Amino acid sequence: MVIKIHQACSTKNALFYNERKVERQKACFYHSQNLPVVNPFLGDKNDRYKIFQEIEDRNTRVKKPGLHISVNPTVSDLVLLGDAGIRNEIGKLMEHLGYGNQPYLVYKHADLERVHFHIVSTRIDCDTGKKIKDSYEKEKTQRFIKSLEQKYGLSKDDQPEKLNYRFSSSSRNLKQNLESLFSQLNRMEFITSKELYEQALELFQVEIRRAGRGHLVFVTDENGNPIRYPVRMSDFEERPRFFSGQTYRHAPVENRYREPRLPDHFKRELLKALVYQLEESSTRRDQAGRKRKNKIGRKKGKRH
Numbered sequence: 001m002v003i004k005i006h007q008a009c010s011t012k013n014a015l016f017y018n019e020r021k022v023e024r025q026k027a028c029f030y031h032s033q034n035l036p037v038v039n040p041f042l043g044d045k046n047d048r049y050k051i052f053q054e055i056e057d058r059n060t061r062v063k064k065p066g067l068h069i070s071v072n073p074t075v076s077d078l079v080l081l082g083d084a085g086i087r088n089e090i091g092k093l094m095e096h097l098g099y100g101n102q103p104y105l106v107y108k109h110a111d112l113e114r115v116h117f118h119i120v121s122t123r124i125d126c127d128t129g130k131k132i133k134d135s136y137e138k139e140k141t142q143r144f145i146k147s148l149e150q151k152y153g154l155s156k157d158d159q160p161e162k163l164n165y166r167f168s169s170s171s172r173n174l175k176q177n178l179e180s181l182f183s184q185l186n187r188m189e190f191i192t193s194k195e196l197y198e199q200a201l202e203l204f205q206v207e208i209r210r211a212g213r214g215h216l217v218f219v220t221d222e223n224g225n226p227i228r229y230p231v232r233m234s235d236f237e238e239r240p241r242f243f244s245g246q247t248y249r250h251a252p253v254e255n256r257y258r259e260p261r262l263p264d265h266f267k268r269e270l271l272k273a274l275v276y277q278l279e280e281s282s283t284r285r286d287q288a289g290r291k292r293k294n295k296i297g298r299k300k301g302k303r304h
Helices: 011-023 045-056 075-097 137-152 174-186 194-202 264-303
Strands: 002-009 027-033 066-072 104-109 116-122 206-211 214-219
Touching: 002 011, 002 137, 011 027, 011 045, 011 066, 011 104, 011 116, 027 075, 045 116, 066 075, 075 104, 075 116, 075 137, 075 264, 174 194, 194 206
Parallel strands: none
Antiparallel strands: 002 066, 027 104, 066 116, 104 116, 206 214
């Protein structure tokens, strides 16, 4: 995770920079907070700028009142945090830097063959009209990044490629692991169609087939042949998107307007990161299970 504060900028330049990206379909409206309107993205860019301009007109002594922050997660970070996690941590970042009560807009970019986020706000306090203190912002930002790394186990670089996670005829905890896979895929906003969801499942040699009025989930070999009894879709609490009949709302439709197209190679990198995380999760569960068994064994030994 890399977070950069762009110093000495005007709010108008920062805002219009992101708006141009949206117009070119290189970015999209992502999130907003503390705005005087329910959905500021319904108006045009001048309407959005006026919100900040009215605040800054109260203190014209500050020559560069703009706040412009870029948040650059790795592919693994995106998988670990998910869409809700990114929004939540952006809010915590703003609070950490002293801008928690300020109105701000967030844009999602995909123009550098990776996903990153830009935050636009003003350094003029919306309540007092005074400039918010910006001392030690770099140090505060680094402390925030370290807290994220500890909280989520984030790394500075993407994890090495691992693509050997497969379900087999002897896989243990199959239903639990399949639900974990569905849960992760359901959180990935770039999977926007049933076809892409099925392509993601193919990485894990999992296939969903229609059966009467419902669906069956199969684990297959490399040729697509089932290698164990299927699991009924109705047996899962967490069901795959596009097959569950449920409505998943990651964000209001208006905020997703002109969602930037992600390059195919980036989608593949996201899926690789997902494979890695599922492998790590499975390994941790196995280790925890062995520890419990060993603990129970030691207790029985003491009794004898």
